[in-house]
Amino acid sequence: MKNRQLSPATRLAQALRYLDNETGAIVPPIQPSATYARAADYSERKSYIYRRDSNQTTDHAEAVIADLENAADTMLFASGMSAASAVMEALPARAHVVAPDVMYHGVLQQLQKHHALGRLDVSFYSTGDLAAMQAAIRPGETALVWVETPNNPDWDVTDIAAAARIAHDAGAKLFTDCTGTPPCCTRALDLGADISFHSATKYLNGHSDVTAGALSVRETGTWWDEVFHIRKLQGTVLQSFDAFLLIRGMRTLMLRVERATQNALAFAAHFEGHPLIERVLFPGLPSHPGHEIATRQTGGLYGGMLSIVTKGTEQTAIDTARFCEVFYPATSLGGVESLIEHRKTVSGEGFKVHPNLLRLSIGIEDVDDLIADLEQALTRATRG
Numbered sequence: 161m162k163n164r165q166l167s168p169a170t171r172l173a174q175a176l177r178y179l180d181n182e183t184g185a186i187v188p189p190i191q192p193s194a195t196y197a198r199a200a201d202y203s204e205r206k207s208y209i210y211r212r213d214s215n216q217t218t219d220h221a222e223a224v225i226a227d228l229e230n231a232a233d234t235m236l237f238a239s240g241m242s243a244a245s246a247v248m249e250a251l252p253a254r255a256h257v258v259a260p261d262v263m264y265h266g267v268l269q270q271l272q273k274h275h276a277l278g279r280l281d282v283s284f285y286s287t288g289d290l291a292a293m294q295a296a297i298r299p300g301e302t303a304l305v306w307v308e309t310p311n312n313p314d315w316d317v318t319d320i321a322a323a324a325r326i327a328h329d330a331g332a333k334l335f336t337d338c339t340g341t342p343p344c345c346t347r348a349l350d351l352g353a354d355i356s357f358h359s360a361t362k363y364l365n366g367h368s369d370v371t372a373g374a375l376s377v378r379e380t381g382t383w384w385d386e387v388f389h390i391r392k393l394q395g396t397v398l399q400s401f402d403a404f405l406l407i408r409g410m411r412t413l414m415l416r417v418e419r420a421t422q423n424a425l426a427f428a429a430h431f432e433g434h435p436l437i438e439r440v441l442f443p444g445l446p447s448h449p450g451h452e453i454a455t456r457q458t459g460g461l462y463g464g465m466l467s468i469v470t471k472g473t474e475q476t477a478i479d480t481a482r483f484c485e486v487f488y489p490a491t492s493l494g495g496v497e498s499l500i501e502h503r504k505t506v507s508g509e510g511f512k513v514h515p516n517l518l519r520l521s522i523g524i525e526d527v528d529d530l531i532a533d534l535e536q537a538l539t540r541a542t543r544g
């Protein structure tokens with residue numbers, strides 16, 4: 161049976177049906193070598209020369225993601241930030257970039273820094289607003305349109321197919337960051353994106369024990385070669401031990417995302433309209449303004465990321481996070497364990513974030529335990 165005929169769940173569970181024909185092993189090995197000896201005629205035996213180029217374990221993890229993304233090629237980096245930074249660095253000097261004003265704060269900071277130093281010319285649009293995106297684009301000049309959907313930490317939704325049409329009509333490439341809904345939910349390249357990015361630290365790995373970033377493209381070419389060159393010279397390739405863990409994590413991606421989605425739907429429905437909560441931000445809720453687009457883009461697999469805005473003061477929100485006993489009071493997302501964080505404390509000053517916003521990564525635990533935990537924390541925090 162051809163691999164393509166099998167469903168993504170099957171291909172993921174078997175890591176593309178890895179099988180070592182010599183030994184029968186069904187788990188891809190870790191190749192830790194930092195250097196590779198040449199053949200007797202001094203040619204390269206395979207394409208490996210040195211650890212900064214790549215290694216076969218990382219190549220295998222890249223193949224799993226490329227398959228899931230329907231990509232021409234995928235490159236893995238040592239973190240999401242190093243992958244996103246490589247894209248920025250591969251752009252020509254002073255290239256025009258259009259980016260959302262509310263997005264993951266690290267990427268936003270990096271774009272702001274490139275702009276302030278005159279390396280890139282960045283125009284910001286209100287996240288999710290396609291008219292504002294279009295107004296910010298300079299036809300024939302804009303090189304890249306950046307989309308983060310759903311965006312972190314508000315979980316606003318951007319229509320990827322519509323954004324791709326707008327970008328392409330102006331001669332620009334579309335970059336998507338869909339970290340909150342991994343490629344088993346949202347296949348951004350199929351929706352029209354040119355570059356699909358994921359912080360693989362999150363859902364793709366799923367066990368909070370690796371940092372990694374994935375870039376996948378519909379077409380390779382000189383620009384893609386330049387990204388490879390940057391990764392090689394900066395030594396930001398994903399290392400083989402981490403690639404091994406990532407492959408292991410991705411085998412259960414489908415199950416984990418299904419369970420997180422199921423939990424988040426029940427959790428959000430429970431807390432929507434709660435007397436101690438101002439708003440629940442979750443695209444899976446029918447009342448969410450981006451619900452219809454999110455359903456179309458994810459096939460109903462919304463993932464487990466949501467935020468709540470608590471009533472009361474900023475301290476009430478901080479205390480709620482502090483008093484949780486099942487949720488870990490930690491940053492990051494997409495792992496099997498549930499996390500809660502007061503976003504303003506973590507992102508710091510200078511970012512547009514509601515002072516009472518708590519970001520929750522809903523994991524795969526029993527949802528009744530998660531609901532009971534937030535209930536008791538809210539009650540304690542409100543009592544003062």
Ligand code: PLP
Nearest residue numbers: 239240241264312339359361372
């Ligand atoms: N993009 C988004 C949406 C994120 O949430 C994060 C991290 O939280 C990143 C990018 C950066 O990824 P990493 O932490 O793997 O460097």
